[in-house]
Amino acid sequence: MNIVIDWGAFAQVFAAAFVGATVLVLFYSMGLRLLVRAGRAPVVGPAEFTDAISVITEKERERAAKAAAKAAKRSPLTDGQKNLALVGAYACFAVCAGAVIFAITLIVVNH
Template sequence: MTINWLAFVQVFVAAFISAVVVVSFYALGLRLLVRAGRAPVVAPAEFTDAITVISEKEARRAEKAAAKAAKRSPLTDGQKRFALVGAYACFAVCAAAVLGGLLLIVFNH
């Protein structure tokens, strides 16, 4: 049995680059989403043990703080809209990268 090391390196480099692209664009999308005044607030989840979750009161407090921060944003409405469109574009790039990888796996095999 022989190992094609060049193919191994190609797959490693492709996986590394795609991981960097997806993580970077997702982080940028979240950052732009927050700048647009649409901070994602996640409701607390119920876990059986070993993980501490925030209470309903803490969740309401975080939601109120996010709304207050959005009100005092120095950005104009146009800038917020531009940031929101940029955030959605970043998420679209992430989705396209994942979908492209899946299509390569399914149809290139």
């Protein structure tokens, strides 16, 4: 019994996974950055988990929302620049969603 490994195919799958993960992380982080520059910093409310190590309280969430609103008012960007950053953020998130849908389609169709 001989086991033959196609190292070329292995390298191809590794390269595709590495590039895909890198592109996904790059565009998601760039989208978050543009979202913050547009003055729309994401603030997450408190979560209730039974075995969580630490949970943000309502007071801490309000403090974070207040700090985000204050930072948005201090932004040196004009309204047009903020709108452009918001469009760029949504475009980055669309690229992320497209990459995930493309990857799932490749898996389902080529399986």
